[in-house]
Amino acid sequence: MDGISRSEDEVCPICKLDTYMNPSMRFLINTECYHKMCESCVDKIYSQGPAPCPYPSCGKTLRKNRFKRQLFSDVRVEREVDVRKRVAKVFNRRQEEFASLKDYNDYLEEVETAIFNLVNKVDVEATEARLEAYEAANAQAIAANASLQSREAENAKLMQNLEEERRRQQRTSALEESLAEQELKREVERKVIKELATAKEGEAESAVRKAFAAAQKTVQLKKSSARRSGRQTPAVSFEDTALSMIQSKSATNATRDDLPYDPLEGEEYINDLYTVRDHYYDPFLDNIENSQQAIASGFGVKNVYEQVLFEAFLGLGCLIENEKSRHDAVVAN
Structure with missing residues (x-):
């Protein structure tokens, strides 16, 4: 490897193998912590069931089915996209459901506040509790809007x-x-x-x-x-x-x-x-x-x-x- 510079994207931080020695190596991330590791390490560590993240000072329990390919080069963008998808599944009301445009804009502001808190780790516990409470109270309406969105997509x-x-x-x-x-x-x-x-x-x-x-x-x-x-x-x-x-x-x-x-x-x-x-x-x-x-x-x-x-x-x-x-x-x- 003398004279060859290696970026973090080319070396697995767990097993230290790189794409130079293994060109077919694929890197995965988990939506719990977004720490990156190679596919072989994921199979070795999580094939038998949930296990702690091997990154020092992380400690989050990860599951194999939550790993995925990283779409964006910046992991912060990747995380924000995932948070937006998750929040949008709960807050999926439509403009025609509101009495006025002001009410709809207030609703959108509430959604963006929840996304901001989760992305930037501000009041995470309170935001998660609010999401769970809203989902439980509006389960029927959320399901109806999800079905409508699915038909519109079709x-x-x-x-x-x-x-x-x-x-x-x-x-x-x-x-x-x-x-x-x-x-x-x-x-x-x-x-x-x-x-x-x-x-x-x-x-x-x-x-x-x-x-x-x-x-x-x-x-x-x-x-x-x-x-x-x-x-x-x-x-x-x-x-x-x-x-x-x-x-x-x-x-x-x-x-x-x-x-x-x-x-x-x-x-x-x-x-x-x-x-x-x-x-x-x-x-x-x-x-x-x-x-x-x-x-x-x-x-x-x-x-x-x-x-x-x-x-x-x-x-x-x-x-x-x-x-x-x-x-x-x-x-x-």
Whole structure:
């Protein structure tokens, strides 16, 4: 151990063993005196029943079932939290039980006084006697309020689970809508480009309308399939999209960025997580976008930016533990 400094947290004050020699060592404290010792010492001293605390000048009788892991690094904070939990189980009246706000504030002051006395060891015996007397006199009301708090906690947990499920379904729906939107838009673009490739001069609008009619038939089939599966396919204004291509640029130079595309009708999925810039530094995408093949096919690099950011931010708000539980349940079945 030469040259290695050891803090009190690393050495058991009873057996003098440390975490350097035993990395798996765990320290426990007892709520009677909050003196710390290792788990092995607790087993050796208290496995046969109650025994005095081995700390010098303590002398309190400890029981094994009262030992626990320390949650806070400062034992004073640990002790105050435990005192507050204990007092709150007795003084558990609610504001609606009082005739006025002043009466409720006086009650809270009495509770805080009891907590202060127990934490700072002021009039401990008198405070303990007052707690016992209050608990005996109000046992029925204390039990009723404890039951009510338990039901409220269960309801809060249920609401949390429902909210988590709603968010999960919302993320799934948003992803499905995004994929369906992109697929339908590509279908229109493919048909428009195909028709324009063989259209004669001056027949561009007629060719677009013909392409729109063919794409619309495909969309209707997808909508029918989605309704049968219980999903809603986003409604897309294909005709306006295609005609805007002709009006804004010639069809051979049109790109996806030129399409004033309105993918949804009714309630819209609003993105408030990020902003898509018009351009990011990416030589690979820049070379593709400027190629003749990309221009002819209607490729737009901004759509790539949107998709990548959408997928990157899709997991926000996702509760990993719940997703892992669902995955483990599926694997188990």
